[in-house]
Amino acid sequence: KAGVTQTPRYLIKTRGQQVTLSCSPISGHRSVSWYQQTPGQGLQFLFEYFSETQRNKGNFPGRFSGRQFSNSRSEMNVSTLELGDSALYLCASSLEGPQYFGPGTRLLVL
Amino acid sequence: AQSVTQLDSHVSVSEGTPVLLRCNYSSSYSPSLFWYVQHPNKGLQLLLKYTSAATLVKGINGFEAEFKKSETSFHLTKPSAHMSDAAEYFCVVSDRNAGGTSYGKLTFGQGTILTVHP
Helix, strand or coil: CCCCEEECCEEEECCCCCEEEEEECCCCCCEEEEEEEECCCEEEEEEEEECCEEEEECCCCCCEEEEECCCCCEEEEECCCCHHHCEEEEEEEECCCCCEECCCEEEEEC | CCEEEECCCEEEEECCCCEEECEEEECCCCCEEEEEEECCCCCEEEEEEECCCCCEEECHHHCEEEEECCCCEEEEEECCCCHHHCEEEEEEEECECCCCCECCCCEECCCEEEEEEC
16 A cells, blocks of 8 residues: 655745645545644644544644645645745644654745 | 653664663543654654553564553663664654544654664
């Protein structure tokens, strides 16, 4: 079975731009969660989607949003990028059990 | 609210010696607990999980962890370190609600960097 895939793997943006990241879960997994990893804050939960509905949300500003499609693929969007948004963004999928992570998208904001 | 404390930010061992990575947790309900490993520039790999079955959990690559409710601990051990074990390790908790369903919000510890010397 194929693992979690994330695209793109690397991204460079400038302040004020917006970005969309994509995540394809393991086949059959309906839950997709997103996390931000930075050296200073570690790994922080952004949000979780299940059957196209946001089920959990972390403590991030409204500039961070997401959605899930009927095939369980998920996207997250960050608008009005700030320098502090530079991070590794990880997506994970699960079948109501352990979460399995993708390789991440590394975002650099200049 | 759930939280995780990894007691050591760095652990250094010699190849062939035991590994102990310490983790304490706080959780409102019966928690699910996990250890993940992250090699440089890679995603997170699940090492093992505890979900209220046996308190001694065996994972991949010879790692084990013991759930001790009285001590709120979930320490990770390995009898003999290998050079390939060098990585960052995360202790993770996921609260389950009163109905026992585990939701998709994981809370991570700050990580322990394991260095293995030849």
